Amino acid sequence: QVQLVESGGGLVQAGGSLRLSCVASGGIFNSYAMGWFRQAPGKDREFVASISVSGGSRYYGDFVKGRSTISRDNAKKTVYLQMNGLISEDTGVYYCAAGSSAQAMGTIGPRGVHWGQGTQVTVSS
16 A cells, blocks of 8 residues: 655745655555645645646646646656645645546545645745
């Protein structure tokens, strides 16, 4: 079973940037679609972005389109989320997910995915 460890979160001013990383172990990384979800205080976990096994297909939540880029390095077993133009509403815990379909993560939701422990992102205004 795959294990996921996120890093790169922190405190950043509005308008700033962060790059989140998620390293996988214990599984066949290049057999998983990968995604990022976030959960703000008092809210449900929501879809941020996902990427297919090959990296050829990428999907984004409406609120991050144009501001974020998901990418993956299969040799390093790592998926990244570059976030630019951060706003206070981006504050939350960001979770990495490994699943069977990048498209499904963005439409149906995170069913049957493996989760990381999350990394906190705080945007100060």
